Amino acid sequence: xxxxxxxxxxxxxxxxxxxxxxxxxxxxxxxxxxxxxxxxxxxxxxxxxxxxxxxxxxxxxxxxxxxxxxxxxxxxxxxxxxxxxxxxxxxxxxxxxxxxxxxxxxxxxxxxxxxxxxxxxxxxxxxxxxxxxxxxxxxxxxxxxxxxxxxxxxxxxxxxxxxxxxxxxxxxxxxxxxxxxxxxxxxxxxxxxxxxxxxxxxxxxxxxxxxxxxxxxxxxxxxxxxxxxxxxxxxxxxxxxxxxxxxxxxxxxxxxxxxxxxxxxxxxxxxxxxxxxxxxxxxxxxxxxxxxxxxxxxxxxxxxxxxxxxxxxxxxxxxxxxxxxxxxxxxxxxxxxxxxxxxxxxxxxxxxxxxxxxxxxxxxxxxxxxxxxxxxxxxxxxxx
Numbered sequence: 001x002x003x004x005x006x007x008x009x010x011x012x013x014x015x016x017x018x019x020x021x022x023x024x025x026x027x028x029x030x031x032x033x034x035x036x037x038x039x040x041x042x043x044x045x046x047x048x049x050x051x052x053x054x055x056x057x058x059x060x061x062x063x064x065x066x067x068x069x070x071x072x073x074x075x076x077x078x079x080x081x082x083x084x085x086x087x088x089x090x091x092x093x094x095x096x097x098x099x100x101x102x103x104x105x106x107x108x109x110x111x112x113x114x115x116x117x118x119x120x121x122x123x124x125x126x127x128x129x130x131x132x133x134x135x136x137x138x139x140x141x142x143x144x145x146x147x148x149x150x151x152x153x154x155x156x157x158x159x160x161x162x163x164x165x166x167x168x169x170x171x172x173x174x175x176x177x178x179x180x181x182x183x184x185x186x187x188x189x190x191x192x193x194x195x196x197x198x199x200x201x202x203x204x205x206x207x208x209x210x211x212x213x214x215x216x217x218x219x220x221x222x223x224x225x226x227x228x229x230x231x232x233x234x235x236x237x238x239x240x241x242x243x244x245x246x247x248x249x250x251x252x253x254x255x256x257x258x259x260x261x262x263x264x265x266x267x268x269x270x271x272x273x274x275x276x277x278x279x280x281x282x283x284x285x286x287x288x289x290x291x292x293x294x295x296x297x298x299x300x301x302x303x304x305x306x307x308x309x310x311x312x313x314x315x316x317x318x319x320x321x322x323x324x325x326x327x328x329x330x331x332x333x334x335x336x337x338x339x340x341x342x343x344x345x346x347x348x349x350x351x352x353x354x355x356x357x358x359x360x361x362x363x364x365x366x367x368x369x370x371x372x373x374x375x376x377x378x379x380x381x382x383x384x
Contacts, residue, residue, distance in 0.1 A: 080133055080150075083118075088149035090142040094185030094312070095159065097214050101151035104159070106183055108373040109144040110173060111163040113137065116148055117180050119209045121156040121326060124190065125200040127207040129180065130157070144376075158190055158209035158326060159183070163372055172375035174366055182368035184377065186210030188313045188327030189283040195242065195256070195317040196286060196301055204287040208309070208367070211327040219335045227347045234275040234347065237268055241281050241318045243303070254320040258330075258337040265344050275347040280305035281334070283313040285358060307358040309367060 088103050096103045104116055113134070120130040133148060135141065140148050160182060165175035182189060188211035192199045199206030245252045245260035252260040268276065286301045293300050305315065316323050319330035338348050359370045369377035 080131060080152075082131060083133070083150040083152035085133060086149045087139050088147035090145035090147050092185075093145070094183060094187065095210065095212050099149075101149055102154060102212055102214075103147065103149045104183075105145055105147040106161060106185070106372065107145050107376065108163055109376050110373050111146070111165045111175060113164040113177070114140075114146040115162040115177075116150075117160045117162055117209075119158045119160065119180070121158060121190070124158060124207060124209055127180075132162070154212045154214065156326060157212055159212055160209045161372065169362060172378075172380045174370045174374045176366060176371060179366055179371050180207060180209070181366070181371040182208055182310055183210045184310070184312075184368055184372060186310055186313055187213055188316065188331050189310050190316065190323045190327045192287075192317065193322040193324075196299075198287065198290075204290045205285065205365070210310075210313075211331075213328070217325065217328040217332065219332045221335070221339060224339045224342050227342060227345065229274065229347050235273050236275045236277050236349070237271075237273040238277045238279065238351075240279045240304070241315075257318055257320040258314075258333045259320045262337050262340050265341055265346060269344045269346065274345055275349060276341060277349040277351060279351050280308065280353065281315045281318055281350070282308045282352070283310040283315055284308055286317070288358060306353050307356075308353060309358045311352070 084101070088105065090105055093105050093107060096105075106114070108114060114137075116133040116135065117129045118131040118133070119128070123130050133150070135146050135148055140146060160180040162177050162180060163175055164177035166173040167175055189208050190211060191206055191208040198204065239261065241258060241261055242256045244250070244256075245254075245264060246256035248255070250260065250264065252263045254260045254263070282305070284302065284305045284307050286303070286305070288302045288307055289300050291300050292298075313327075314331055314334035316327050316330040319333040321329035321333055323330070341348050357369060359365045359367055364370070374380075
């Protein structure tokens with residue numbers, strides 16, 4: 001029975017290969033799948049490696065078999081026809097433009113496979129992946145960091161990841177290779193463009209993806225640096241970015257946005273304020289608790305934002321630009337607020353909550369951290 005399973009697996013996964021495993025498989029399926037804990041690794045020389053083929057192959061040996069025998073497996077990996085793909089670098093984490101391309105790096109200790117998902121802006125509402133690039137665990141992994149370097153045209157392109165591994169909530173693992181996950185180090189999250197408006201098919205949680213940074217949209221800080229005032233000298237104005245100027249009485253051109261806040265900085269300066277503390281303006285989902293409020297006759301939203309989706313991404317729906325330019329304009333709009341505040345002698349502090357995220361407890365959503373490697377990104381309660 002075990003030999004039959006092995007050959008069925010081979011025929012299904014590798015119809016173009018003839019000798020993935022031999023005919024003397026021991027009665028132990030871990031021998032056939034021993035590549036998951038491989039001790040010896042090397043490239044496979046085969047017809048699949050030729051440039052004319054859309055596939056590359058990885059040959060894996062393992063000494064985990066019965067009686068010290070060596071098992072072998074070949075893993076097919078589709079090549080990209082749109083991008084030039086190379087090993088990449090394990091640092092810095094996130095997506096980083098460099099050397100005429102973009103380096104992608106993400107930390108996941110317990111995953112057994114990782115796939116970079118490139119998503120065209122037009123495909124995002126349909127939750128379609130435009131191109132998948134499987135990462136080779138032997139050339140695209142350094143320690144627990146998965147990485148890859150791409151060269152090509154990234155115009156109107158976003159990214160996310162898929163990770164595979166054990167799904168065992170009782171052990172703290174939530175790997176699910178069917179889910180497209182946000183990079184915990186993403187610099188902007190693209191999803192819905194307008195605050196409080198439902199997504200495609202009235203979804204409160206439409207698919208999200210991360211912006212791919214480039215050199216063209218680099219922000220000019222004009223030499224700006226933190227003011228570094230002594231804490232005892234601060235006169236702090238706690239600001240909710242949307243609530244500060246959303247009402248028409250603010251008489252701003254861009255109410256409820258970062259630009260709207262910039263318009264009122266001189267007013268704060270006149271009041272004697274020398275520091276603004278921004279209530280959460282990292283990416284969060286204001287429709288997280290979306291439901292009808294029978295008392296007020298409207299729908300509930302998460303106004304305050306203490307439910308972070310991504311710590312390195314400014315809230316795009318606080319920007320007048322929304323998701324224009326794949327979120328890059330929203331990032332620059334937030335930076336503009338910081339720069340203009342500093343010009344007026346106003347320090348900027350950020351209110352950040354680290355003891356929970358939008359993924360909630362162990363029964364919550366799988367958006368990013370939990371699917372990338374739950375037991376690494378979260379502190380888990382000890383087993384009783």
